[in-house]
Amino acid sequence: MKKRLIAMTLACSVVLAMTGCGNSGNSNTDGASSAATTAAAAEEAASDWENDPQAFVYGINVDDYVELPANYNAMSVEVAAPAEPTDEEVESQMQLGYESSRELVEVRGRTVVQEGDIANIDYVGRMDGEVFDGGSAEAYDLEIGSGTFIDGFEAGLVGANVGDDVTLNLTFPEEYGDTTKAGKDVQFDVHINSIMEYEPLTDELIARMGQTDEFGNAITTIDEYRAYTKAQIQEQIDADYANEVSAAISQQLVDTCVFKQDPPKAMVDRIYDSFIEQLSYTASMYGMDLETLMSLYGYDADSYEEEIRNQSADQAKEIIALQAVAVKEGLALTDEQFDAQLQEAIDGMNTSGAEVTEETEEVSEDGNTEVVVAEAEEVTEEEVVTEETAEGATDAAAAADEADASEAGSTGAAPMTRDDFPQSEILSYREYLDRQEALRFLREKTTVTAPAADEGATDAAADATAEGPAAAEEPAAAEGATDAAATDSAAAADSAAAGATAADAAAAE
Numbered sequence: 001m002k003k004r005l006i007a008m009t010l011a012c013s014v015v016l017a018m019t020g021c022g023n024s025g026n027s028n029t030d031g032a033s034s035a036a037t038t039a040a041a042a043e044e045a046a047s048d049w050e051n052d053p054q055a056f057v058y059g060i061n062v063d064d065y066v067e068l069p070a071n072y073n074a075m076s077v078e079v080a081a082p083a084e085p086t087d088e089e090v091e092s093q094m095q096l097g098y099e100s101s102r103e104l105v106e107v108r109g110r111t112v113v114q115e116g117d118i119a120n121i122d123y124v125g126r127m128d129g130e131v132f133d134g135g136s137a138e139a140y141d142l143e144i145g146s147g148t149f150i151d152g153f154e155a156g157l158v159g160a161n162v163g164d165d166v167t168l169n170l171t172f173p174e175e176y177g178d179t180t181k182a183g184k185d186v187q188f189d190v191h192i193n194s195i196m197e198y199e200p201l202t203d204e205l206i207a208r209m210g211q212t213d214e215f216g217n218a219i220t221t222i223d224e225y226r227a228y229t230k231a232q233i234q235e236q237i238d239a240d241y242a243n244e245v246s247a248a249i250s251q252q253l254v255d256t257c258v259f260k261q262d263p264p265k266a267m268v269d270r271i272y273d274s275f276i277e278q279l280s281y282t283a284s285m286y287g288m289d290l291e292t293l294m295s296l297y298g299y300d301a302d303s304y305e306e307e308i309r310n311q312s313a314d315q316a317k318e319i320i321a322l323q324a325v326a327v328k329e330g331l332a333l334t335d336e337q338f339d340a341q342l343q344e345a346i347d348g349m350n351t352s353g354a355e356v357t358e359e360t361e362e363v364s365e366d367g368n369t370e371v372v373v374a375e376a377e378e379v380t381e382e383e384v385v386t387e388e389t390a391e392g393a394t395d396a397a398a399a400a401d402e403a404d405a406s407e408a409g410s411t412g413a414a415p416m417t418r419d420d421f422p423q424s425e426i427l428s429y430r431e432y433l434d435r436q437e438a439l440r441f442l443r444e445k446t447t448v449t450a451p452a453a454d455e456g457a458t459d460a461a462a463d464a465t466a467e468g469p470a471a472a473e474e475p476a477a478a479e480g481a482t483d484a485a486a487t488d489s490a491a492a493a494d495s496a497a498a499g500a501t502a503a504d505a506a507a508a509e
Contacts, residue, residue, distance in 0.1 A: 054265075055264070055270045055424075056428070057267075057323040068325065068328065069257060069258075073329075075252050075446045076447040077447075078449055079448055079450070080450060081450040082241040085230050093232070097209070097225070102205065105198075107196060112159060115158060117143075118195065118196040118197060119195050123189065123191070125186055125187070127181070127185070132186075135186070152168060156170075170186050171183065203221045206221060206225045207221075245446075249446050254314075257317075257324075262313065263320060271315050323431070331441055332434045333437070343418075
């Protein structure tokens with residue numbers, strides 16, 4: 001599995017979790033096979049851009065392509081002020097955190113089944129008087145009200161007592177997955193063995209979780225855990241806000257630049273290839289090909305290729321514009337500076353795969369809002385592909401590559417060196433670092449205000465977005481995050497980790 005240097009700094013998620021896609025029985029196997037085929041094909045197919053120096057900004061004179069606006073270092077953008085976590089959000093997140101640590105305890109003082117109980121039951125299902133496969137079980141723990149079983153099953157047990165035998169006459173839904181049962185009447189004979197409930201949230205439970213705060217101090221009380229959870233949510237909100245600011249600044253820059261000519265074809269091809277490989281990998285994880293995936297969004301073969309080509313050209317413009325800022329402000333790394341940062345990144349990868357994973361998580365979810373493909377009914381709410389995520393995502397696939405490298409190092413393999421990475425990947429990493437510096441500069445120089453509709457925001461949120469340098473409001477954890485232009489525009493990575501999510505496909509090439 002090829003090593004991914006860019007995973008040290010880039011990890012963006014492509015969210016394409018579609019509902020009802022693929023076959024439930026064999027989609028994982030088919031997806032793994034298809035992913036492997038996609039990766040193999042990508043390795044064999046050498047694109048023309050790989051031998052063209054103009055595929056990267058270092059092979060062009062950016063001044064030949066773009067004229068920066070006069071106010072590039074004094075822009076203004078509007079971004080909605082970050083909100084504070086609500087009590088509901090905090091409580092919900094707390095519950096997610098301690099659910100796995102809760103223990104079931106037998107209900108005492110009552111025998112009647114209530115909503116929320118865990119009923120231990122034996123049951124036998126019959127259709128047309130005959131027991132059917134998959135319709136019976138013993139000592140099954142069923143959470144009442146969870147919707148695990150068909151409508152009427154769980155509700156039919158509410159009010160019954162431990163030791164009771166209950167007969168439920170129900171009907172399978174018309175849309176039930178097993179067509180041999182869909183719409184059919186069914187009878188379940190249920191015996192209630194016992195009722196249990198999850199232990200309540202206590203300081204003891206919190207202490208048992210073994211959670212620590214950012215300073216390594218043990219969290220042992222509910223109040224400490226609530227404060228910790230709220231701080232974590234706020235940190236994510238602030239990071240999201242910082243990413244939105246970066247995206248807005250980058251878009252404002254591109255919109256106000258004068259482009260003297262189209263980006264080099266090799267650069268656009270490089271970005272296009274990464275889009276295609278990422279989306280192909282995503283499709284393979286659902287056991288389908290790219291054309292089928294894109295059809296879910298209303299695109300045919302011609303229209304999706306044209307759309308991705310257009311987005312690739314837009315991304316190339318963004319890369320060129322930010323590089324022009326880096327050059328004009330003297331922010332572009334010298335060879336010596338880049339060599340030092342490259343070696344630092346490689347040393348970090350050799351030291352600990354776990355550290356690499358942590359760093360990539362810190363810079364994920366860059367805030368570009370350009371949409372590569374439109375939402376479709378088959379996709380859950382707000383699940384869209386952004387040009388920067390489809391083009392530069394690494395996430396679990398890249399982390400897996402680095403973990404593999406770390407594991408190899410722990411077994412006596414030689415540590416990685418610069419020679420272990422193809423030149424195209426090294427150039428991609430250098431491009432990224434330069435763009436990161438340009439965006440950092442622009443955030444410091446840009447005035448960020450909340451839209452007029454946000455006038456009712458809290459004082460704290462208003463203060464955070466009042467006129468002044470954008471960078472002052474950004475949390476340290478978000479420093480490495482950039483907008484879409486800072487995500488790598490190189491070719492997609494190998495299709496690694498067959499069990500990874502749909503996001504785990506692309507990395508800088």
